[in-house]
Amino acid sequence: MNHKHGSTRRRFLEITGLGGLGLCLQQTMLSGDAFAQAAAPNYLLMVYFTGGWDQLLALDPRDQRQAAYRFNGTTRPTSGIYPAYQESADADPLVRAVMNATVGTLGAGSGVQRPGTSAATFGPAVPASMLAHGPDLSIIRGISMDTLTHEVGMRFFLTGKFPRGVQPSGSSLNTVVAGQSVGFSDQLDLPNLVLGPESYNETFGAYASPTRVNNATDVLNVLSPQAVTANTINQATLEAFERQADSCEGHGYDVSGLVGQFRASQAQARRMTNGAKANLFRFVTQPTPDIAQLYDAFGIRLAAGVYNSTDLAGPLGRAAIAAQALTQGLSQAVAMTVTDSLDDHFDLFGQQSTSQRLGWDAVGKLLAYLKTKPHPFQAGKTFYDYTTLLVFSEFSRTPMINARDGRDHHLTNSCLVKGPGILGGRVFGASSDSGMGAQKWNFTTGALNATSGKLIKPTDVHATLLRSMGLSYNHITNNLPELIRPLLRNP
Amino acid sequence: MNRITLSLAALALWAGCTESPHEQPPRVVEEAAPDLQLGSDTNTLPVDHPWVGTGGTGGGGGAGGSGGAVVVQKYGARRLSVPQIEASVKAIFGNDSAGNPITWKVGTADGFLRHRATLGVPDYLNIVDENLEPSPLFLKFMMDMAGSVCTQGVVADRTRGAADKVLTRFVQPTDTVASAPQRIDENLRHLKLVFHGTKVTPGDALPIAQLRTLYTSTVQAAAGAATVTSTHTELGWRTVCVALLTSPEFHVY
Numbered sequence: 001m002n003h004k005h006g007s008t009r010r011r012f013l014e015i016t017g018l019g020g021l022g023l024c025l026q027q028t029m030l031s032g033d034a035f036a037q038a039a040a041p042n043y044l045l046m047v048y049f050t051g052g053w054d055q056l057l058a059l060d061p062r063d064q065r066q067a068a069y070r071f072n073g074t075t076r077p078t079s080g081i082y083p084a085y086q087e088s089a090d091a092d093p094l095v096r097a098v099m100n101a102t103v104g105t106l107g108a109g110s111g112v113q114r115p116g117t118s119a120a121t122f123g124p125a126v127p128a129s130m131l132a133h134g135p136d137l138s139i140i141r142g143i144s145m146d147t148l149t150h151e152v153g154m155r156f157f158l159t160g161k162f163p164r165g166v167q168p169s170g171s172s173l174n175t176v177v178a179g180q181s182v183g184f185s186d187q188l189d190l191p192n193l194v195l196g197p198e199s200y201n202e203t204f205g206a207y208a209s210p211t212r213v214n215n216a217t218d219v220l221n222v223l224s225p226q227a228v229t230a231n232t233i234n235q236a237t238l239e240a241f242e243r244q245a246d247s248c249e250g251h252g253y254d255v256s257g258l259v260g261q262f263r264a265s266q267a268q269a270r271r272m273t274n275g276a277k278a279n280l281f282r283f284v285t286q287p288t289p290d291i292a293q294l295y296d297a298f299g300i301r302l303a304a305g306v307y308n309s310t311d312l313a314g315p316l317g318r319a320a321i322a323a324q325a326l327t328q329g330l331s332q333a334v335a336m337t338v339t340d341s342l343d344d345h346f347d348l349f350g351q352q353s354t355s356q357r358l359g360w361d362a363v364g365k366l367l368a369y370l371k372t373k374p375h376p377f378q379a380g381k382t383f384y385d386y387t388t389l390l391v392f393s394e395f396s397r398t399p400m401i402n403a404r405d406g407r408d409h410h411l412t413n414s415c416l417v418k419g420p421g422i423l424g425g426r427v428f429g430a431s432s433d434s435g436m437g438a439q440k441w442n443f444t445t446g447a448l449n450a451t452s453g454k455l456i457k458p459t460d461v462h463a464t465l466l467r468s469m470g471l472s473y474n475h476i477t478n479n480l481p482e483l484i485r486p487l488l489r490n491p
Numbered sequence: 492m493n494r495i496t497l498s499l500a501a502l503a504l505w506a507g508c509t510e511s512p513h514e515q516p517p518r519v520v521e522e523a524a525p526d527l528q529l530g531s532d533t534n535t536l537p538v539d540h541p542w543v544g545t546g547g548t549g550g551g552g553g554a555g556g557s558g559g560a561v562v563v564q565k566y567g568a569r570r571l572s573v574p575q576i577e578a579s580v581k582a583i584f585g586n587d588s589a590g591n592p593i594t595w596k597v598g599t600a601d602g603f604l605r606h607r608a609t610l611g612v613p614d615y616l617n618i619v620d621e622n623l624e625p626s627p628l629f630l631k632f633m634m635d636m637a638g639s640v641c642t643q644g645v646v647a648d649r650t651r652g653a654a655d656k657v658l659t660r661f662v663q664p665t666d667t668v669a670s671a672p673q674r675i676d677e678n679l680r681h682l683k684l685v686f687h688g689t690k691v692t693p694g695d696a697l698p699i700a701q702l703r704t705l706y707t708s709t710v711q712a713a714a715g716a717a718t719v720t721s722t723h724t725e726l727g728w729r730t731v732c733v734a735l736l737t738s739p740e741f742h743v744y
Binding site for chain 1: 567568569570597606608609611619622624625626627628629630631632634635687689698701704705708709712713726729730733734737738739740742743744
């Protein structure tokens with residue numbers, strides 16, 4: 001009897017062996033990426049440089065001293081790549097300073113900056129405030145965008161899925177992160193805050209829907225209780241009615257789930273009203289001491305006791321909003337734009353480097369601020385340690401200057417990543433040395449492989465970042481993503 | 492292995508093969524619908540097409556599951572755009588006593604204008620498509636809007652002639668469900684028609700039953716043990732107005 005019904009070592013091994021197989025299948029063959037949620041919540045910062053950036057000035061620079069990148073008299077550079085750093089330096093003294101620098105660069109006149117011993121190099125438009133985080137930053141170069149249309153490239157990089165025509169396909173990365181973090185994000189007032197760029201929620205509940213605002217006043221309005229409510233009795237009665245409301249029309253309209261989504265959003269809208277936290281976004285020119293301290297951390301200019309309104313409305317102000325949202329426990333994911341359009345088909349010299357620098361400076365200061373704020377659940381850690389970063393643009397600009405002293409749209413792109421699950425100071429991929437074309441890579445070894453390698457797509461970047469955060473990328477598996485394993489801390 | 496062992500092992504294997512807990516159920520709700528003769532196993536959607544119908548297949552292993560017929564039930568519902576909402580509000584509420592159109596006010600500013608960009612109205616420079624998702628942000632502002640215009644509507648009705656009243660056309664200032672049930676119901680039917688475009692026949696109590704309850708409970712909560720006054724009933728009509736303006740039946744078509 002005992003032998004027949006009791007536990008034996010052999011039977012235990014049989015059961016656990018098959019069970020273990022099942023669990024292995026769950027994590028590998030079946031879902032491929034269904035990691036358990038990390039114990040500590042991950043934060044996401046997604047930064048969009050609008051208009052298509054000149055990556056020679058930032059993430060994919062070339063050494064201006066090399067003959068292949070210079071004009072020989074009137075003969076074009078043999079590489080088909082012209083960094084034009086000298087022309088930018090003539091219009092922008094800060095580019096000139098990088099060109100003259102011997103420390104922290106590949107040499108005077110190169111225009112290429114290298115923070116410490118990092119393999120990642122940066123162009124002359126990236127300021128010291130950003131380079132200070134160099135050891136943690138990695139660059140993905142030679143990304144094939146497959147489009148030269150602004151909306152399509154932007155939506156491709158936002159969702160990791162190539163758009164349907166020009167319409168976005170799937171949810172944006174910030175929504176995916178908030179959507180998969182049930183138990184954390186759904187407890188926050190504004191789990192998915194968006195400062196500027198488009199953002200989409202195709203499959204997740206209302207709690208993950210982007211709250212898309214333009215400035216601090218918008219955030220203040222969103223968080224403020226209704227301006228015109230009669231009294232609390234009235235409000236409670238109304239909410240009770242909403243919970244019970246059911247009508248034939250409602251059922252008729254709900255064929256695509258729209259009414260259900262409407263009701264869920266209504267409940268979320270009531271939850272995100274938080275008068276106390278609204279005051280954190282009272283970004284006026286003469287603020288409270290706490291907010292003044294925040295302004296100072298971001299270098300927002302102060303004159304005669306009044307903070308500069310232009311700075312507050314610009315990249316620094318936006319970065320300060322993001323900082324408040326993340327570190328004051330309002331948001332898990334923040335997506336933001338930090339530049340005016342970089343679409344410089346004309347007169348690029350000076351204005352492209354200036355615009356980019358303002359954006360990079362804001363991101364650099366935001367990261368520095370996150371380093372100063374302790375993580376809410378992890379002793380000895382800061383928000384910075386648990387924040388994953390993606391900085392991107394919809395595509396890049398042509399490697400040669402056009403007849404109007406500008407650059408046009410170019411397919412090959414690059415992006416910047418950082419995070420607790422991402423190895424820093426690395427570069428994956430490269431644009432070709434002739435015309436900055438996309439090339440094929442071995443995603444496991446990181447080696448160039450023109451025959452059996454694969455082009456890098458935004459899809460791969462999304463999958464890699466989600467994997468690094470311990471989240472699923474199942475929603476993009478039909479776009480055939482491949483993990484960029486050389487950048488993963490746990491490949 | 493005996494049967495118990497096999498059962499436990501199968502259970503353990505099944506546990507490992509279940510879907511990821513993050514997966515969201517499909518939002519589409521199937522309803523009985525005319526056969527549009529699209530239901531055939533040979534109809535396969537493009538690789539990343541959203542799932543359609545219970546047995547449908549979103550191609551390529553998307554959210555659609557596998558196999559079965561693609562059944563298209565109805566045309567899709569849509570949310571009103573912000574300009575459509577603004578025009579509807581002005582058409583419903585008319586002018587205030589000063590002759591200005593009743594619209595969403597944030598302080599003295601026009602709320603529709605002030606929050607235009609935040610609500611995603613295209614400027615055809617930076618934004619060319621209006622996002623018609625009923626997002627929490629949209630709903631937050633619509634609740635603010637409803638509070639504003641309904642308060643103005645109640646105030647405007649005080650000085651209007653009986654035939655021009657919007658929120659209180661068929662009732663007297665102190666009418667309650669207990670004292671004037673027929674007038675209350677007639678007014679609710681009128682409001683249902685004006686706000687939702689739904690004509691409710693006098694014998695059909697169901698479509699207005701929840702509104703009647705809302706009106707009654709608001710008036711009772713406001714008056715407490717005191718005699719009901721026009722202040723209390725105005726609060727009731729204002730609450731009914733907000734409920735109608737913030738319901739999906741107003742915003743979806």
